[in-house]
Amino acid sequence: MPRDLLADRNTLDGMSQLTRDTKEPASSSPPEDSIPAPSYSPTVYVEERFKKMKDVHPFAQLLNSEDLDDCDWVEHAAFDPIEAASREKLEYRLRTCGELCSGLFTSGYPTSSGSLGSVIKTRNFPSIDSSDADRKRVLLGHVIATKSSAKVVTDDAMDYPKDWQTKYQFTPSIGHNEDGETVCIHSLCIHPDFQGKGLGRILLKSYVQRIKDSGVAKRIALICRDKYVVFYEKAGFSKIGPSKCQYGGGNWVDMVMDFEGGMSDDDADF
Numbered sequence: 001m002p003r004d005l006l007a008d009r010n011t012l013d014g015m016s017q018l019t020r021d022t023k024e025p026a027s028s029s030p031p032e033d034s035i036p037a038p039s040y041s042p043t044v045y046v047e048e049r050f051k052k053m054k055d056v057h058p059f060a061q062l063l064n065s066e067d068l069d070d071c072d073w074v075e076h077a078a079f080d081p082i083e084a085a086s087r088e089k090l091e092y093r094l095r096t097c098g099e100l101c102s103g104l105f106t107s108g109y110p111t112s113s114g115s116l117g118s119v120i121k122t123r124n125f126p127s128i129d130s131s132d133a134d135r136k137r138v139l140l141g142h143v144i145a146t147k148s149s150a151k152v153v154t155d156d157a158m159d160y161p162k163d164w165q166t167k168y169q170f171t172p173s174i175g176h177n178e179d180g181e182t183v184c185i186h187s188l189c190i191h192p193d194f195q196g197k198g199l200g201r202i203l204l205k206s207y208v209q210r211i212k213d214s215g216v217a218k219r220i221a222l223i224c225r226d227k228y229v230v231f232y233e234k235a236g237f238s239k240i241g242p243s244k245c246q247y248g249g250g251n252w253v254d255m256v257m258d259f260e261g262g263m264s265d266d267d268a269d270f
């Protein structure tokens with residue numbers, strides 16, 4: 001497990017046994033995928049949710065073009081069609097700046113049956129078990145990003161040069177800019193079967209830590225819908241205000257995490 005996930009793992013390991021586990025026979029536990037949140041006290045529900053994440057044994061790794069099929073699949077499973085990046089755009093980003101992209105993976109079954117098994121079945125992965133040396137890593141979610149010279153995400157940063165395979169430029173006016181000081185997150189998503197288990201939070205946390213520690217940028221910027229503002233604020237991002245991006249129909253909010261100090265609303269015009 002990468003070092004940046006160890007703290008979360010230690011926290012999980014330190015958690016007390018669940019009330020359900022200690023007071024009820026195991027056979028009366030609900031199926032893993034149908035834990036009914038409303039019937040639990042908030043404390044027990046949170047513990048159940050974290051127990052499920054722990055069972056998945058997630059690990060983060062850099063992405064590259066070999067992950068294109070998986071990223072394309074997860075992207076289109078998680079996002080509305082109007083928001084999902086096209087396969088061509090994903091390929092551009094993975095090939096030109098895979099070092100800015102992270103995947104959250106698992107490599108085994110959390111239980112003998114359950115949603116991970118169905119994911120593997122759907123994806124036509126070969127049968128795997130703990131003794132199978134050829135077992136595949138399974139993508140649960142990803143962060144896809146590029147760099148930009150602007151301080152917030154722009155439509156130009158969201159786009160990509162259509163001739164990049166024949167005329168690659170290091171600092172194009174659209175797409176990934178090698179000299180840019182802002183990492184622009186274009187996709188953060190978790191496979192729908194695994195949402196609500198804390199994986200999005202842990203993927204974002206590990207990603208932010210890696211980018212910050214690497215020193216490749218002065219800030220991370222993204223655009224999100226209103227409903228996700230609190231999620232990103234809890235991760236350390238600041239709400240700048242309405243974004244000018246028209247991508248996916250517009251109506252986005254600019255969020256920024258500045259590693260060198262805050263930025264004002266005026267900076268969003270940069």
Ligand SMILES: CC(C)(COP(=O)(O)OP(=O)(O)OC[C@H]1O[C@@H](n2cnc3c(N)ncnc32)[C@H](O)[C@@H]1OP(=O)(O)O)[C@@H](O)C(=O)NCCC(=O)NCCS
Binds near residue numbers: 189223
């Ligand atoms: C957004 C996303 C990555 C979050 O990942 P996740 O694993 O489901 O989220 P987590 O379980 O880590 O939850 C983290 C927090 O986000 C909140 N959250 C998750 N999904 C949410 C939603 N749809 N609306 C509002 N808040 C949400 C949770 O309540 C949780 O808060 P808490 O810790 O205070 O309870 C995931 O839901 C997803 O892939 N969504 C579809 C793609 C998308 O829209 N991505 C956002 C692009 S801006």
